[in-house]
Amino acid sequence: MAGSNNIILIGFMGVGKGSVAREVIKNSNYIAIDTDDLIESMENRRVKDIFDDEGEKYFRALEKEISSWLEKSVKNTLISTGGGFYKVKNLKKIGKIVFLDSPFEKIIKRIKSHPNSSKKLKKRPLLSDLKKAQELYDERRPEYLTLADVVIDVTDKSALECAKELLKKVK
Numbered sequence: 097m098a099g100s101n102n103i104i105l106i107g108f109m110g111v112g113k114g115s116v117a118r119e120v121i122k123n124s125n126y127i128a129i130d131t132d133d134l135i136e137s138m139e140n141r142r143v144k145d146i147f148d149d150e151g152e153k154y155f156r157a158l159e160k161e162i163s164s165w166l167e168k169s170v171k172n173t174l175i176s177t178g179g180g181f182y183k184v185k186n187l188k189k190i191g192k193i194v195f196l197d198s199p200f201e202k203i204i205k206r207i208k209s210h211p212n213s214s215k216k217l218k219k220r221p222l223l224s225d226l227k228k229a230q231e232l233y234d235e236r237r238p239e240y241l242t243l244a245d246v247v248i249d250v251t252d253k254s255a256l257e258c259a260k261e262l263l264k265k266v267k
Contacts, residue, residue: 101191102171103175103192107196112198112258116250117130131175132178139158179232188243192245202252
């Protein structure tokens with residue numbers, strides 16, 4: 097099975113999936129890929145531009161295409177996903193699902209305290225309206241919890257602490 101030994105990071109936008117992924121690969125034999133990066137490479141444009149030009153439905157179709165490729169072709173890999181990638185139908189076939197959990201307010205605070213915060217916010221079109229983003233978080237969190245094989249509370253922890261906890265729990 098291609099999905100064997102994969103770890104899939106799910107969680108809300110800005111929760112730290114990329115940061116945790118970088119620490120996991122430094123401290124393990126995993127390699128890492130990011131679904132949004134794959135889509136940007138495939139389309140030769142940024143996620144924000146895809147959303148602006150084509151809309152969310154088109155972007156979700158690209159995620160579905162990427163998920164099929166991951167299931168068939170990827171092994172022994174840590175896969176960071178965009179916030180909505182968890183909705184692909186074959187997620188469980190791709191690998192072990194790890195949900196990085198944190199309260200919405202802490203996620204927003206984390207993004208805003210980042211040295212590159214304006215760039216990080218601009219990169220996430222669904223965070224442009226915080227009220228709608230909160231509603232989206234409230235809708236998605238129970239779904240993330242239902243799907244997850246492992247839950248890591250990342251609140252007030254370093255990426256390294258989260259990575260170590262993740263590696264311990266998925267072994």
